[in-house]
Amino acid sequence: MMLKITYTAVLRTVLFSSMATLLFSCAEKDKKAYSNTSEIPAIQEMTAELTSPPYVPTPVGKRKAKKLIVDMEILEQEGEITNGVRYIYWTFGGTVPGSFIRTRVGDEVEFRLKNHPDNKLPHNIDLHAVTGPGGGAESSFVAPGREKVFSFKTLNPGLYVYHCATAPVGMHIANGMYGLILVEPEGGLPKVDKEYYIMQGDFYTKGANGQRGLQPFDMQKAVDEHADYVVFNGSVGALTGDKAITANVGETVRLFVGNGGPNLVSSFHVIGEIFDKVYVEGGDLINKNIQTTLIPAGGAAIVEFKVDVPGTLILVDHSIFRAFNKGALGMLKVEGEENKKIYSGEIREGIYLPEGPGIQTMPSTTEVAESEIPAKSMAEKMEFGKATYMQTCFACHLGEGQGIAEAFPPLANSDYLNDDVDRAIDIVLYGLTGEITVNGKNYNSVMTAQTLSDEEVANVLTYVYNSWGNSKKEVTPAMVKSRRNESIK
Numbered sequence: 001m002m003l004k005i006t007y008t009a010v011l012r013t014v015l016f017s018s019m020a021t022l023l024f025s026c027a028e029k030d031k032k033a034y035s036n037t038s039e040i041p042a043i044q045e046m047t048a049e050l051t052s053p054p055y056v057p058t059p060v061g062k063r064k065a066k067k068l069i070v071d072m073e074i075l076e077q078e079g080e081i082t083n084g085v086r087y088i089y090w091t092f093g094g095t096v097p098g099s100f101i102r103t104r105v106g107d108e109v110e111f112r113l114k115n116h117p118d119n120k121l122p123h124n125i126d127l128h129a130v131t132g133p134g135g136g137a138e139s140s141f142v143a144p145g146r147e148k149v150f151s152f153k154t155l156n157p158g159l160y161v162y163h164c165a166t167a168p169v170g171m172h173i174a175n176g177m178y179g180l181i182l183v184e185p186e187g188g189l190p191k192v193d194k195e196y197y198i199m200q201g202d203f204y205t206k207g208a209n210g211q212r213g214l215q216p217f218d219m220q221k222a223v224d225e226h227a228d229y230v231v232f233n234g235s236v237g238a239l240t241g242d243k244a245i246t247a248n249v250g251e252t253v254r255l256f257v258g259n260g261g262p263n264l265v266s267s268f269h270v271i272g273e274i275f276d277k278v279y280v281e282g283g284d285l286i287n288k289n290i291q292t293t294l295i296p297a298g299g300a301a302i303v304e305f306k307v308d309v310p311g312t313l314i315l316v317d318h319s320i321f322r323a324f325n326k327g328a329l330g331m332l333k334v335e336g337e338e339n340k341k342i343y344s345g346e347i348r349e350g351i352y353l354p355e356g357p358g359i360q361t362m363p364s365t366t367e368v369a370e371s372e373i374p375a376k377s378m379a380e381k382m383e384f385g386k387a388t389y390m391q392t393c394f395a396c397h398l399g400e401g402q403g404i405a406e407a408f409p410p411l412a413n414s415d416y417l418n419d420d421v422d423r424a425i426d427i428v429l430y431g432l433t434g435e436i437t438v439n440g441k442n443y444n445s446v447m448t449a450q451t452l453s454d455e456e457v458a459n460v461l462t463y464v465y466n467s468w469g470n471s472k473k474e475v476t477p478a479m480v481k482s483r484r485n486e487s488i489k
């Protein structure tokens, strides 16, 4: 209770002191039509379209300001934060982040907040787009099985965060209670080809990253800001593989990017693109030609870029361990014609890894240097394979594949290895993290991705499979190649 009072009291002070300035600058912006956006008449009533991430509702275009009904349902529900790791999310509309709300300046929003009867706790909502005490928090505090209604007028165009502000506020946010509300300017935002909704959040679990089972929230880790997961759209992999967002060559993509926090600031970057435009902090100021934009906890940005060449663009928080070790990684798959002038995929000398070699889930480039002459015989494969082994695997798995107790699993006579060849190929290509059992013993560590050509991976695994009592399988470069393609798909 103390927390809530403090929070709203602080907000109230901040809001009142800045209200005069806010209103004044609004009047400036919209003086063509109205001396003040609060005077824009809201005619007729309509129900707001709400969407789940990564999708956004239809643009407002030229529609007039209206009385807009927003029906939002709070749901506390179990989900998966990553493979085998379950978490009870608290959500606005059943997703993390919550449903996207799209309005225009001058709308009179009638907000109907429903707390599902199966929920355990009261909640409320603080929308940063609201001019008024607590951003609506006080008027919307609602117990399970109840509904609260309040209304507000959107005075300032921009992209805003909303979140639960019920004590303990940090815990409600950490469990996923945040989302975005867009207030479009008069006449709407310029038209683009694709729009998506992405929101970063940090999560704190009792178990370490990857520890399976239902994981409760860890208050101490949250207070210490030691996140186990940093993710886009609520879970690891929410925007990768077949859940990647898409675009075609030549299209302009607009991303509405928010950061729910509760703690961490995002250094939002798209590997392989430059933002043509950034609406800095979601406001009116447009910056151009930006590589990485900072998105504060409880803040947002709109980024836009035209995609010129096909391939997979990687969305990251460039505080890079978060991306490759904690989950803050998404994909935008671009299809269409190559343009060799803009990007030549033909260079065969070496490997371009802009983020360094310690990458675990980075989808591989399609071109990897073939540093070896193809091995012709089994004897050659064993010879080349052993050379690669001694150079790259030896340090951890040791000379006879015996590994090191508690730290590095054995490759000698390994049931885990012999069980699944594709999995073994993937481990070498992409690395491995999380708990595994090898010959009855548990390991929970990290093996980083190995930067090897298809030929080298084939040879080293053939060597491992044909040594130390293993199952004598032969791995071919074609098998490795097909695993690479698998992950790019």
Ligand SMILES: [Cu+2]
Binding pocket: 090, 122, 123, 124, 164, 165, 166, 172, 177
């Ligand atoms: Cu809440």
